[in-house]
Amino acid sequence: MTPTDSSGLRTRARPMQSRTGSTPIVCAIDSRFVLPLCVLMESLADANAHVLDVMRVIVLHEDLSPESIERLRFHATRLGLHLELRRAEVAGQDLPVSSRITKATYLRLRIGDMFPDEQRVLYVDADMVVLSDIEPLLAQSTGGHPLAAVVDPTGPRFRYREASERWRKLGVPVDREYFNAGLILFDLQACADTDLFERADEFLVRYPELAVHHDQDALNWAADGGWERLNPRWNTFPMSTIAARPDYVHRAESVQPLRSLLQDESRASILHFSGRHKPWQDNCPDGPSLRLYRRYLHRVVAHE
Numbered sequence: 001m002t003p004t005d006s007s008g009l010r011t012r013a014r015p016m017q018s019r020t021g022s023t024p025i026v027c028a029i030d031s032r033f034v035l036p037l038c039v040l041m042e043s044l045a046d047a048n049a050h051v052l053d054v055m056r057v058i059v060l061h062e063d064l065s066p067e068s069i070e071r072l073r074f075h076a077t078r079l080g081l082h083l084e085l086r087r088a089e090v091a092g093q094d095l096p097v098s099s100r101i102t103k104a105t106y107l108r109l110r111i112g113d114m115f116p117d118e119q120r121v122l123y124v125d126a127d128m129v130v131l132s133d134i135e136p137l138l139a140q141s142t143g144g145h146p147l148a149a150v151v152d153p154t155g156p157r158f159r160y161r162e163a164s165e166r167w168r169k170l171g172v173p174v175d176r177e178y179f180n181a182g183l184i185l186f187d188l189q190a191c192a193d194t195d196l197f198e199r200a201d202e203f204l205v206r207y208p209e210l211a212v213h214h215d216q217d218a219l220n221w222a223a224d225g226g227w228e229r230l231n232p233r234w235n236t237f238p239m240s241t242i243a244a245r246p247d248y249v250h251r252a253e254s255v256q257p258l259r260s261l262l263q264d265e266s267r268a269s270i271l272h273f274s275g276r277h278k279p280w281q282d283n284c285p286d287g288p289s290l291r292l293y294r295r296y297l298h299r300v301v302a303h304e
Helices: 031-047 049-054 066-079 103-114 164-169 188-194 196-206 215-223 258-265 288-302
Strands: 025-028 056-061 082-087 120-124 128-130 147-151 179-187 270-272
Touching: 025 031, 025 103, 031 049, 031 056, 031 066, 031 128, 031 288, 056 103, 066 082, 103 120, 103 179, 103 188, 103 196, 103 215, 128 288, 179 188, 179 215, 179 270, 188 196, 196 215, 270 288
Parallel strands: 025 056, 025 120, 056 082
Antiparallel strands: 120 179, 128 270, 147 179
16 A cells, blocks of 8 residues: 555655665755755756665745645655655844845754754755765765865855955954855764854854855854865856856956856756846746756646
8 A cells, every 4th residue: 555644645665764874955945945945856856766765855944834835745755755844943033134035044053953863964955956866975074074065166265255354354264265055964963062053143143244145154154164175066056057147257266267167067966056046037047057957847847
């Protein structure tokens, strides 16, 4: 007999003992990112069909609607992914937000509290697509550091960040490398030992004017340069799309040449559609990565 979940949807049987030992993939969303998360799951299942029985996707959210939850569960079940949704609250009422950034972006700072029984988690932004076997990343060492991440492609040093002078006055070396927080492998024991998440919260309270990139800035400050560098293929920006924007200026040419970043795009294991133009929106500039994303998007929509 085919089992069903609480929503009545069919699920694929899979051995629970295998699932408990795997590193969970964690996302944090609000209602705006339900469709992108479905696309992410589509790509994840497509590239990792051989390990779906041990793969866990856990979604943190504050208050998704029943319709959104049903939609996520439908696609996860269709794909054979084990999906768990956990409600979490964003502490504090005065966190920096904007028209693009809501309080949901701070849910990843609750990871330290939400996973007491896990040793490691892989946090992944919902605006990504997975293009290859993710097992090597899940097995990657953090080198004794609280986290492993990829150097930010467009702002690889603090000197290239918007608030560089304020970082300098705060005592942060402006030539220190800066990571993109769209994909982070967390060692939760090391996070606890270094008070990583507590320090990030402290930063947002003490220096809100520096939080141009919100919790990403907070995590970079809290890590204090102590993080493991991942291969760029695990968090590759679609520069063919980003650089096509008429207002784009590549400020880090001497450190991360634009030509090199464009070449990285074809070697990506995970593409990250960072920035304000998203591939599910009509105003996203064309490019090979956009067309790839929309193939996954069309698959999702075709099943609804």
